[in-house]
Amino acid sequence: MIGFLCILIIVLIGYYLQPVLFPPATETKKVEQNQRTVRHKALKHQTIETEGYAEYIKQPVGKFEATFGQPTKIEDSGFFFQTRYYSLDQGMLEVNVEAGNVSTIKVMSQKGELEPFKFGMTNRQLSEQINLSADFALDYDEEPVVIELSENDMRYRPLIAFKNDTFAILFFNGDSDKLIGAAYLDIENLLRLMPYQINSGNPLANRIQESNLDWNVLNQQKQTRLIESINQYRTLHKLPVFQTSSTAMTASKDLLKTFLTSPKKVLSQERMEEWETDQSAHLSNLSFELAPAELKKLAKAEETDYISGLFYSPTVDPLFSLFNWISRDRLNELYDDPDANSLGVAFNQESVLVLIQEPEKTKDSE
Incomplete structure (x- = not known):
C-alpha cells in the first residue's frame, strides 16, 4: 500500500509539473488581415447647364471675338499661352489662348450678370441657387484626379462644374463676402492654376517657356x-x-x-x-x-x-x-x-x- 501511494504521488506530481517544466510550443496562429485599402469615394459633383463664358472654353478664339469684338491688346505670358485683353464696361475681361483655342476666361466687375451668376452676390445666395460640391472626382489624361475643397475654399473660392467638362472658380471678397471675379477654364488649366488640395492624382506644373522671349x-x-x-x-x-x-x-x-x-x-x-x-x-x-x-x-x-x-x-x-x-x-x-x-x-x-x-x-x- 505504501509503495502504491508513493508511485501515485510521483505520477500526480509529474503530471501537474510537466506543463510547467516542459511548456508546449506556442502555436502561432496567423491572423488574416484585410489588405483592401479603404477608399472614401468622393460624391459625384453636380454639373450645371453650360451658360455664358463657359460656352467659349475649348472653342476657337475667333468664336469668342465674333461676340466680344477684337482685343485691345495681345501679350505673351512666357508660360505657353497668350493673353488677350478686351474692353468691358466697368470691369476687366481677359482671355488666355493656347494653340488658337480659348483655355481660360477671367472677368472682374462689381455689378452685372455673369451667367448663370451675378457680380455682387454673396456666397449664401450662390448656395441657394446651386448645390456646391466639396469633392471633385475627375479624369485627366486617363488618370483619376480627386480635388478636395476646404471650408474656406467653399466659402471664398467655390468650384463650379459645367456639363461641357469646363469649370468656373468664383472668387468672393474675403472681407465683404461678395462675388468680385470669376475664372472659367478647362481641366488642364484648372490643374495648373487651382488653389485647391489634390487628394489623388498630380497637379500640373507651370511650364516656363524656353524661347527667345525677352x-x-x-x-x-x-x-x-x-x-x-x-x-x-x-x-x-x-x-x-x-x-x-x-x-x-x-x-x-x-x-x-x-x-x-x-x-x-x-x-x-x-x-x-x-x-x-x-x-x-x-x-x-x-x-x-x-x-x-x-x-x-x-x-x-x-x-x-x-x-x-x-x-x-x-x-x-x-x-x-x-x-x-x-x-x-x-x-x-x-x-x-x-x-x-x-x-x-x-x-x-x-x-x-x-x-x-x-x-x-x-x-x-x-
Missing part, C-alpha cells in the same frame, strides 16, 4: 497689368487708386532681387527647404508667400519702409492671382486699404513682390 519685357508687362488690375478693383469698389512712384517701384525691385539672390538671409532652414521644394515643383497649389516677419526682415536689410507688402510665387497669371489674394483674409487687406498710398510692383518670371508705401511728400503737400 523676359525683361514680359516682366514689365505683367507689372503694368497687375497695377492696372489692382487700381481697377479699387475703382469698382469706390476706393482711391494707388499712385505709382519711382521710389516704391525701385524699392519693390530691390527687395525682390535681394530675396531671389540670397533667400537664406531671410528664411530659416525649414522655410528654405519649403522654398526650394516649391521652386523645383513649379506648382500653383504649392504657393510660397513670405511671412510678415520675413518680409520685415528683408525690408530692414534694405533699409526700406513700407505700410504693407506681399511676396508671392508662383504668379503665372496676374489677374487670376489677384482674385486669389482678394479672396483670402490677410491678403485682401493690401487692396482694400482706404488710403491712396504709393504702390510698387516687381516681377521676375513666376515671382512677384508688391509694396505699399506712404505717398511721397511734395512741396505742394507740405
Whole structure:
C-alpha cells in the first residue's frame, strides 16, 4: 500500500509539473488581415447647364471675338499661352489662348450678370441657387484626379462644374463676402492654376517657356497689368487708386532681387527647404508667400519702409492671382486699404513682390 501511494504521488506530481517544466510550443496562429485599402469615394459633383463664358472654353478664339469684338491688346505670358485683353464696361475681361483655342476666361466687375451668376452676390445666395460640391472626382489624361475643397475654399473660392467638362472658380471678397471675379477654364488649366488640395492624382506644373522671349519685357508687362488690375478693383469698389512712384517701384525691385539672390538671409532652414521644394515643383497649389516677419526682415536689410507688402510665387497669371489674394483674409487687406498710398510692383518670371508705401511728400503737400 505504501509503495502504491508513493508511485501515485510521483505520477500526480509529474503530471501537474510537466506543463510547467516542459511548456508546449506556442502555436502561432496567423491572423488574416484585410489588405483592401479603404477608399472614401468622393460624391459625384453636380454639373450645371453650360451658360455664358463657359460656352467659349475649348472653342476657337475667333468664336469668342465674333461676340466680344477684337482685343485691345495681345501679350505673351512666357508660360505657353497668350493673353488677350478686351474692353468691358466697368470691369476687366481677359482671355488666355493656347494653340488658337480659348483655355481660360477671367472677368472682374462689381455689378452685372455673369451667367448663370451675378457680380455682387454673396456666397449664401450662390448656395441657394446651386448645390456646391466639396469633392471633385475627375479624369485627366486617363488618370483619376480627386480635388478636395476646404471650408474656406467653399466659402471664398467655390468650384463650379459645367456639363461641357469646363469649370468656373468664383472668387468672393474675403472681407465683404461678395462675388468680385470669376475664372472659367478647362481641366488642364484648372490643374495648373487651382488653389485647391489634390487628394489623388498630380497637379500640373507651370511650364516656363524656353524661347527667345525677352523676359525683361514680359516682366514689365505683367507689372503694368497687375497695377492696372489692382487700381481697377479699387475703382469698382469706390476706393482711391494707388499712385505709382519711382521710389516704391525701385524699392519693390530691390527687395525682390535681394530675396531671389540670397533667400537664406531671410528664411530659416525649414522655410528654405519649403522654398526650394516649391521652386523645383513649379506648382500653383504649392504657393510660397513670405511671412510678415520675413518680409520685415528683408525690408530692414534694405533699409526700406513700407505700410504693407506681399511676396508671392508662383504668379503665372496676374489677374487670376489677384482674385486669389482678394479672396483670402490677410491678403485682401493690401487692396482694400482706404488710403491712396504709393504702390510698387516687381516681377521676375513666376515671382512677384508688391509694396505699399506712404505717398511721397511734395512741396505742394507740405
